[in-house]
Amino acid sequence: MIRxxxxxxDLGEFVLDNFSLSVDKGEFFMVVGPxxxxxxxxxESIAGLRHPSGGxxxxxxxxxxxxxxxxxxVALVYQDYALFPHMTVEENIRWGLRFxxxxxxxxxxxxxxxxxxxxxxxxxxxTLSGGEQQRVALARAxxxxxxxxxxxxxxxxxxxxxxxxxxxxxxxINREGMTIMMVTHDFNEVLSLxxxxxxxxxxxxxxxxxxxxxxxxxxxxxxxxxxxxxNLFPSSVKGRRACLEGGVxxxxxxxxxxxxxxxxxxxxxxxIGGDLLEDTENVFSGRVVSIVxxxxxxxVVFQVEDLRLTGRMLSSALVREDVHPGGECRVGFCPxxxxxxxxxxxx
Amino acid sequence: MSGGISLDRKFxxxxxxxxxxxxxxxxxxxxxxxxxxxxDWGLVVSTSRDSVVVGALWRSIWTxxxxxxxxxxxxxxxxxxxxxxxxxxRSVLEAVIDVPIMVPHTVAGIAVLMAFSPKAPAGAMLVKxxxxxxxxxxxxxxxxxxxxIPFYVDxxxxxxxxxxxxxxxxxxxxxxxxxxxxxxxxxxxxxxxxVSGLIMSWARGVSEFGAIVIIAYHPMVAPTLIYDRFATFGxxxxxxxxxxxxxxxxxxxxxxxxxxxxxxxxxxxx
Numbered sequence: 001m002i003r004x005x006x007x008x009x010d011l012g013e014f015v016l017d018n019f020s021l022s023v024d025k026g027e028f029f030m031v032v033g034p035x036x037x038x039x040x041x042x043x044e045s046i047a048g049l050r051h052p053s054g055g056x057x058x059x060x061x062x063x064x065x066x067x068x069x070x071x072x073x074v075a076l077v078y079q080d081y082a083l084f085p086h087m088t089v090e091e092n093i094r095w096g097l098r099f100x101x102x103x104x105x106x107x108x109x110x111x112x113x114x115x116x117x118x119x120x121x122x123x124x125x126x127t128l129s130g131g132e133q134q135r136v137a138l139a140r141a142x143x144x145x146x147x148x149x150x151x152x153x154x155x156x157x158x159x160x161x162x163x164x165x166x167x168x169x170x171x172x173i174n175r176e177g178m179t180i181m182m183v184t185h186d187f188n189e190v191l192s193l194x195x196x197x198x199x200x201x202x203x204x205x206x207x208x209x210x211x212x213x214x215x216x217x218x219x220x221x222x223x224x225x226x227x228x229x230x231n232l233f234p235s236s237v238k239g240r241r242a243c244l245e246g247g248v249x250x251x252x253x254x255x256x257x258x259x260x261x262x263x264x265x266x267x268x269x270x271x272i273g274g275d276l277l278e279d280t281e282n283v284f285s286g287r288v289v290s291i292v293x294x295x296x297x298x299x300v301v302f303q304v305e306d307l308r309l310t311g312r313m314l315s316s317a318l319v320r321e322d323v324h325p326g327g328e329c330r331v332g333f334c335p336x337x338x339x340x341x342x343x344x345x346x347x
Numbered sequence: 348m349s350g351g352i353s354l355d356r357k358f359x360x361x362x363x364x365x366x367x368x369x370x371x372x373x374x375x376x377x378x379x380x381x382x383x384x385x386x387d388w389g390l391v392v393s394t395s396r397d398s399v400v401v402g403a404l405w406r407s408i409w410t411x412x413x414x415x416x417x418x419x420x421x422x423x424x425x426x427x428x429x430x431x432x433x434x435x436x437r438s439v440l441e442a443v444i445d446v447p448i449m450v451p452h453t454v455a456g457i458a459v460l461m462a463f464s465p466k467a468p469a470g471a472m473l474v475k476x477x478x479x480x481x482x483x484x485x486x487x488x489x490x491x492x493x494x495x496i497p498f499y500v501d502x503x504x505x506x507x508x509x510x511x512x513x514x515x516x517x518x519x520x521x522x523x524x525x526x527x528x529x530x531x532x533x534x535x536x537x538x539x540x541x542v543s544g545l546i547m548s549w550a551r552g553v554s555e556f557g558a559i560v561i562i563a564y565h566p567m568v569a570p571t572l573i574y575d576r577f578a579t580f581g582x583x584x585x586x587x588x589x590x591x592x593x594x595x596x597x598x599x600x601x602x603x604x605x606x607x608x609x610x611x612x613x614x615x616x617x
């Protein structure tokens with residue numbers, strides 16, 4: 001549906017360089033990266049609001065690189081909703097219809113129902129809550145039947161209680177066939193909504209792939225840090241063994257290539273005490289350095305010989321194993337949890 | 348003043364500020380009010396039937412309006428450009444636009460006169476087209492334009508600045524062409540600031556004397572006539588016209604303000 005070929009965008013301070021990626025029809029595609037990585041600008045370029053300094057943009061097989069925004073059939077929804085303050089909710093949603101060749105009144109009525117807007121139609125946008133404004137902005141975008149909608153961090157700005165609500169709406173819209181490209185800086189949103197994801201860090205595309213793959217097998221250290229793979233260790237791999245600096249030796253899953261490389265373990269995969277299966281091969285004795293609450297779970301740092309191992313666990317597990325700072329406990333992970341990075345450079 | 352006491356405790360500093368500042372408010376109101384109270388209203392009424400006075404007042408109103416109209420046509424695109432485009436020489440360009448505020452008005456008049464005198468190329472072109480820039484309505488309009496430009500362009504630039512470019516972007520992606528977006532989204536949202544700029548520009552033109560008197564002593568606009576009466580007959584005969592001019596200006600000012608502030612449903616999505 002969308003294909004970016006060698007796209008370059010000059011952002012003044014930095015440059016998004018030589019981007020190539022494609023989004024399939026009906027896909028929920030995520031673009032993720034730290035704030036200020038140029039994600040909004042990427043969306044604006046696809047929508048035709050900025051000129052790329054190089055490369056081509058194809059939408060539905062048509063080269064739209066030189067087309068003005070009104071002829072691309074790409075709808076953009078901003079993080080701050082950008083509702084027209086001098087119009088009612090209904091006038092906002094119907095704004096784009098006048099430019100359609102064959103407007104379909106039934107379609108808009110359907111959107112009112114889908115996004116539960118019937119009772120808001122006469123209101124002025126500035127009297128609405130954030131969640132309601134976002135729904136109006138979505139309806140306004142969908143009203144013109146775009147071939148794809150671009151969402152700029154639609155969830156982050158909302159009150160927490162509206163977030164799940166909006167996620168449900170978005171996945172419903174996607175299930176009804178709409179292609180969605182959404183940028184966010186929050187990997188949790190990627191996990192709950194996305195099919196595939198592109199990770200942008202420091203102005204370049206680090207990895208594109210299936211959400212689970214990127215989450216479990218990040219391409220490099222930047223992506224790993226971004227997706228929360230906290231345990232990254234340089235090691236030298238030989239056969240099924242990885243030797244870490246300081247002498248700790250780990251058992252890997254299957255034969256790996258030989259050489260110096262980076263390995264990573266997700267904190268969710270770190271287990272303690274009774275969670276450890278009898279045949280888990282990587283089990284160590286560790287000292288608890290710190291316990292920090294992180295939302296519903298706790299982040300626990302263990303000292304295992306020379307290594308600092310970060311685990312994420314529920315309070316029930318901490319109580320059961322009597323984990324407290326300074327205490328000792330059995331800590332480990334199974335071989336499948338170890339990701340061996342492909343790159344040669346174990347920086 | 349309800350709640351005056353609690354305000355007094357909480358914001359004692361602000362009362363001091365108000366006390367200091369009220370000097371200036373009084374300084375504006377006192378002389379104008381004095382003029383009204385001391386004016387010979389019999390003379391005001393009789394001069395309001397004097398065709399010379401009425402003609403001069405009317406001339407002031409329409410020439411300033413014409414100048415403002417021309418400024419709006421060219422100044423609106425300029426203001427929009429300044430509000431939207433970031434470029435290297437912007438502060439220089441903005442300073443140039445504000446020059447007429449700094450220049451003494453007689454100097455402005457001399458500069459405009461030199462530029463449009465029949466000997467100068469621009470003036471020669473106007474003369475060839477059958478228009479006389481000196482001692483004519485055209486001359487008055489040219490002088491008014493020069494001094495009024497910054498008042499409109501600055502206000503319009505700020506008004507456009509207050510309209511989020513994202514509103515324009517979104518409407519483009521929904522299928523609207525640029526002119527459509529400009530007239531249906533940007534202009535309505537910037538309306539208050541634009542009208543305020545028009546009022547300022549027009550008021551500046553009506554009150555202009557120094558620049559006009561140099562390029563066109565005749566036909567007389569109201570400020571020139573007031574000066575002329577003052578120089579020939581003295582205070583007594585210039586005051587009635589001054590009172591009338593103030594009444595006309597304040598009247599326009601109040602009417603336009605009320606018209607604009609009647610609708611308060613704009614203010615740009617920020």
